Amino acid sequence: MKMQVAVIGAGASGLAAARHLLESPRGHSVTVFERGDQLGGTWVFTEKTGLDVDGRPVHSSMYRSLETNLPKEVMAFPDYPFPEGEQSYLPAGDVLKYLNAYADHFGLRHCIKFRQHVERVQPRGSVWEVSTTNVDTAEVTTYQFDSVMVCSGHYWKEKRPQLRGSREFRGRQSHAHNYRRPDAYRGRRVLLIGSGPSGMDLALEVASVAQQVILSHHLDKSIGHLFPSNVIEKPDVTSITETGANFRDGTFCEVDDICYCTGYSYSFPFLTPDCGVQVEADEVHPLLMHVVSVERPTLAFIGLPFIVCPFALFDLQSRFFVAVLDGRCSLPDTDTLRRDAEAERRRRREEGIRPHYLGREQVPYLNRLADLAGAQRLPPVVFKLFETVAFRLYEDLANYRRHNFRIVDNETFQEIA
Template identity: 30%
Template sequence: MGSKRVAIIGAGVSGLTSIKACLEEGLQPVCFEQHDDLGGVWYYSDDVRPNQGAAMYRSLITNSSKEMMSFSDFPFPKDTPPYLPYHRVYTYLQDYAQHFSLKKHIRFGTQVSRIQKTEDFDETGRWEVRTVQTGHGDGEQTEIFDAVMVCNGVFARPYVPDVPGLSDFAGVTMHSQEYRTAQQFTGKKVVVVGAGNSAGDVAAEIAQVASQVYLSLRDGAWVLPRLAQAGMPRDMMLRRVLMNMPEFIVNKIIKGEANARVCHDNYGLTCPAEPLKHSVMANDEIGYRFATGQVVTKPQLSRFTQHAARFADGSTVDGLDAVVFATGFNLAFKFSDESLLPSKADDVNLYKLVFPAELTKPTLSVIGCLSTIGAHPPIYELQARWAVRVFLGLNKLPDKETMLNRIRSDKLELKQRFGHVKLQMLNVPYRDDIAEEIGVKPSFWRLLPRDPKLAFLCYFGPAFSVQYRLLGPHPWSGAADHAKSALANTLYPFRSPALDKEQPFLSLAKIMKFVLLLGVLVVVFNRFM
C-alpha cells in the first residue's frame, strides 16, 4: 500500500495540503506545478501569469481570521495579527511547506497536459499523466500513477458576463484578475460589477482616487465588516451551535449584524435572498464610501455604448472611463475530458464535491472545487485527508447509485438555495460532514468526560480547524491546548499581560451565558413557533 504513487495537479493551498495528506498515510506524492513557485492564488505577480486563474491585488487582506483559516496542525505564529495581507499568507504557506518537507515533492515549471485512464483501469484504477515543461509544447512525458488529486482550484477561468454593447465600449475593460492597484483610475469615472469580496475591495479602493465609482449589483448584496462586537473577527460566528439552529434564526442574526453597520435599504443594497442563500461581501471600507457618495450603487448592467453604461432601472452613466468585472471565475479542467471533469457546475457529478461518481475505481479526487462563506484551507485539508484514505481503502465510498442520489439531492438543494447550481456549501456543516467520513469530527459527548471545557468550546465556541486533530486518525499532540487558547491567540498581539490573565474566566463566563441564551431561545421557539 505504501508504494502507491499519487499525482497532484497544482501547488496552491489544496495542492500543498494534499501532498501532506499523502505523506501522512505513507503514499508517494508527485505534485506538478506549472509556475516557478508554490502558493497558487497567494503568489503575487505584477502581471497575470500564463494560464493563471485568480490573482492577488496589492491591498488584499484576508476575509478570514488567522485561527479560522490555518491548517489543523500548523497554526499561525501567536504574534500574527487576526487579519493578514496576502504576503503573510504566502509566507505561511512557505513555512508550512518547509516544516513538513513538502517542496521536494513538487516539480515546478511542469504543466499537466492530459490525464486519462490506463487500459487496465477497471482492474488497477491507475492513471496515465502527461506533462510538458511550461512554455514548451514539445517534449511531452508520460507517467503512470495509482491515483490523481486535482488541485487546480475553483478560481480557474475569469468570467465576464455577456453585456450587450461591451465590444463597442471605448474605455478600459478588465476583470478583477488583472487588477493590482487603483493608480490607473485616478480622476476616472468607473463602474465595478459584482457583489462579492473582490468587488467591494476594488470599488472601495478605486473610490479613493477616482472621480466617481458605481457598484453594479445584479440582486443586491449582504455587506458585513470583518470585525464584530469588541473588535473580534466576524468569522468567529461560525459555531456549531449556530449552524444547528433553525435557518431563519441564523439569517435573522446575520441580517441584524449587516444592517447594524450599513442599512441595506438606505444604500441600495437590498437583497431579495436571505444571507445563507446569497453571497456575502466582507468589507470594512465600503460603508464609508457609500456614506460619502464616492461609491454609488446601481442595479444590473443592461447595455454599454461607446462612452456610457445603462442599467436595468433605465439610469445611465455617461462619460464612463472604465469597467472592472469582479464577477468571479468558471471551472476549467483543460487536461481532462469533459465527460470526466465538466467545466459547467450543472454537469459536475462529484460525490460530496470530491469524487466522480461514475468511476469504477475511486482513484481520482477533486480538492477545492467549491466556495463557501468562511475560510477555505480547512475544507481543502479535510477533503485531502479523506481522499487519500479512500485511495488506500481505509474509508469506503457507497455504491454508485447511492452517490448519484446524493449528488442529485445536493444539486436540488443548491437550486432551491441559489436558484441555480452554485458550488457553494455552508462552511461548518460541510466540514463536519467530511470530517465524519474520516472519523475526526469533534464529538461533544466523546470529549465531555475527558475534558468538559474542550467539549463546550468545540460546540459553543468558534469552529477552529485545530478541532479536527483532537480525535481519530493522525491527531496532533498540541491540538487540545491550542483549541483552548485559539480564541485568546486571535487578539494576542494587542493584549496586555493583565488582560491575558483574565481570558480563561471570561471565556468560561461567555460560554455559560451563551448556553443560557440558547436555552431561552429553544423554549421560546418550542412555545411560540
C-alpha cells in the same frame, strides 16, 4: 496498497493533499505538479496579467494590497496555526510565508515538480495518464498514476456577464482577475460590476484615485455608506453604449472604464471527456461530498466549495479522500453513488443553493468529512468566529480588518479592541 498519486497544483489545497498522502499508513508516493517556480498558488503575487511568458493565461488574481477577509484564527490548517501575533487579518505575503513554513514542517518540497504545466489527464484502464510540459524547455513528459487529486484552484477563469452593447464600448474593459493596483484609474470614471469581496475592495481602493466610481450590484440593501462620497451605487446594468452604461432603474452614466468583479468559472482544461466528470461554469459533477468522482473514485477535487474556512476545508477533504484510497472509508457501489449525488444536486436546486456554496452548511459538511476520515472535528469556536466575521465587510468595509481575535478555548473567542 501503496499508490502512485498525482497532485495538480502546489497551492494550499495541493500542499494539504501531499501532506496527508505522505502521512498515510500506506505511505503513498506523491508527485505534485506546479506550473510556477514556487509554491503558494493564488497567494503568489505577480505583476503579470493576461498571458504569461509561455503564452498561457496567468492564473494569479492577487492584487498588490490584498489582505485576508477572514482572520487567521479561522483560516489556518486545523493542526498548524499561524504564528502568534495580535494581528488577525494578514497581508497576502504573510499567508505565503505560512504556506512555505507548512511545506517545510511536513517535508513536502521534495515531491514538488516546479515549472510543469499539466496538459492532459486521461484514464487508461485502471490507471491515469498525466502529460506535462516543462515551461522552460517545452519538453513533454507522460506519467502514469493510480490516482489524481486536482488542486489547481478556481479563481482564474474569468466569468463575465453577456451585456448588450459591450463590444461597442470605446473605453477600457477588464476583469478583477487582472487588477493589481489602482494607478491606472487615476482621475477616471470607473464602473465596477459586482459586489463580492473583490468588488468591495476594489471600489474602496479605486475610489482613492478615481474621479468617480459607480458600483453596480443587486444586493437587497444600500451599501453606499461604506464608501467615500465619489462612489455611487447603481442596480444591475441592462446595456452598454459607446460611452457608458444603462441601468435597471432607467438611468445612464458615462464612464471611462469598466471592470467586471463578477467572479470565476470552474475550469480544468486538462481533463479529457472520458474522465467521468462534467465541468460547468458553476459546478463540477457528479461528485461525492464535493470531492470524489462518482464514475472514477480515484479522481478527486480539493477546494471546490466556497464561503468556508478555506484551509480547514482543504485539510479535511484531503484526509477524507486519502481514507478512501486507503480503504479506511468504504464507498457504496457506483449506482448508489450516482443516486446520492443526483439527490444532493436536486436538493440544492430546489432550495436555491448554488452547487458548491457552503456557508452555514459547512458545519455539518466539515464534521461529516472528519467523521468519514476518522479525523478530529474542528472545535466549535472556529465556526462561531466564522459566523461572526464572514460578512462584516458589508457592515464596515474600511475598518473590519482592524479587529483582532484570540481563541480562548474550544468554545470561546475574544475580540480584542
